[in-house]
Amino acid sequence: DAGVxxxxxxxxxxxxxxxxxxxxxxxxxxxxxxxxxxxxxxxELLIYFxxxxxxxxxxxxxxxxxxxxxxxxxxxxxxxxSEPRDSAVYFCASSLEGRAVDTQYFGPGTxxxxx
Amino acid sequence: TQxxxxxxxxxxxxxxxxxxxYCNSSSVFSSLQWYRQEPGExxxxxxxxxxxxEVKKLKRLTFQFGDARKDSSLHITAAQPGDTGLxxxxxxxxxNTPLVFGKGTxxxxxx
Numbered sequence: 167d168a169g170v171x172x173x174x175x176x177x178x179x180x181x182x183x184x185x186x187x188x189x190x191x192x193x194x195x196x197x198x199x200x201x202x203x204x205x206x207x208x209x210e211l212l213i214y215f216x217x218x219x220x221x222x223x224x225x226x227x228x229x230x231x232x233x234x235x236x237x238x239x240x241x242x243x244x245x246x247x248s249e250p251r252d253s254a255v256y257f258c259a260s261s262l263e264g265r266a267v268d269t270q271y272f273g274p275g276t277x278x279x280x281x
Numbered sequence: 282t283q284x285x286x287x288x289x290x291x292x293x294x295x296x297x298x299x300x301x302x303y304c305n306s307s308s309v310f311s312s313l314q315w316y317r318q319e320p321g322e323x324x325x326x327x328x329x330x331x332x333x334x335e336v337k338k339l340k341r342l343t344f345q346f347g348d349a350r351k352d353s354s355l356h357i358t359a360a361q362p363g364d365t366g367l368x369x370x371x372x373x374x375x376x377n378t379p380l381v382f383g384k385g386t387x388x389x390x391x392x
Contacts, residue, residue, distance in 0.1 A: 266373030272323025
C-alpha cells in the first residue's frame with residue numbers, strides 16, 4: 167500500500183512568494199496532521215484535521231499560514247507571503263483514529279527553502 | 282519552553298556498544314511514543330507505552346516508561362550501523378490530545 171504522499175519533495179522560493187505544499191493521506195485514515203521540523207524547534211504540530219474538518223490550528227504560526235482539506239484524500243498547506251524563517255521541513259502524517267496511542271504515519275516531507 | 286527534553290542531543294558510538302537515551306519532562310503523560318527518523322524521511326513509530334513502569338522490547342531495543350509517567354528511556358544493546366538515525370520521543374497529556382515531540386537524540390553508529 168502507498169504511504170502518505172507529499173509533494174513537492176523540495177521547494178526553493180524567494181521571499182514574498184506563495185508556497186503550496188500538498189499531501190495525500192493513507193486511504194481510510196480519518197486524521198491528518200501537518201508538522202514543521204527545524205533544528206532549533208524540533209518537530210512542531212501546526213494543524214490537524216478529523217474527517218476533513220480542522221480541529222486544532224493553534225500551532226499555525228501566523229496568518230500567513232493556511233491549511234485546507236477539501237476531501238479525504240487531499241490536503242494543502244499554503245504560506246503567503248513566504249519568509250526566510252519559514253525554511254524548514256514540513257511533514258504530513260495521517261492516522262486511523264487520532265487517539266494518542268495510534269500510529270501516525272508520516273510522509274517523506276517537503277524541504278522548503280525561502281531565500 | 283521544551284516540554285520534552287531528550288538527552289543526549291548527539292551520540293556517536295562504535296558498532297557493538299550499548300547505549301541509553303533519555304526523554305524527560307516535568308509533566309505527566311498518559312502515553313508516550315518513540316519514533317526513529319532516517320535522513321530524508323519521516324519519523325517511523327517504534328513503540329507506544331501507556332503504563333507507568335512499563336517495559337517493552339523490540340529486538341535489541343528496550344523501552345521503559347517511568348513509574349510516574351514523566352520520563353522514558355531507550356536502551357540499545359550491541360548497536361549496529363542500521364540503528365543510526367534521529368530518535369524522537371512524543372508524549373500525549375490525555376488520550377485524545379495531540380502529541381508533543383522532543384527535539385530528538387541523533388545517533389551515529391560507526392562500523
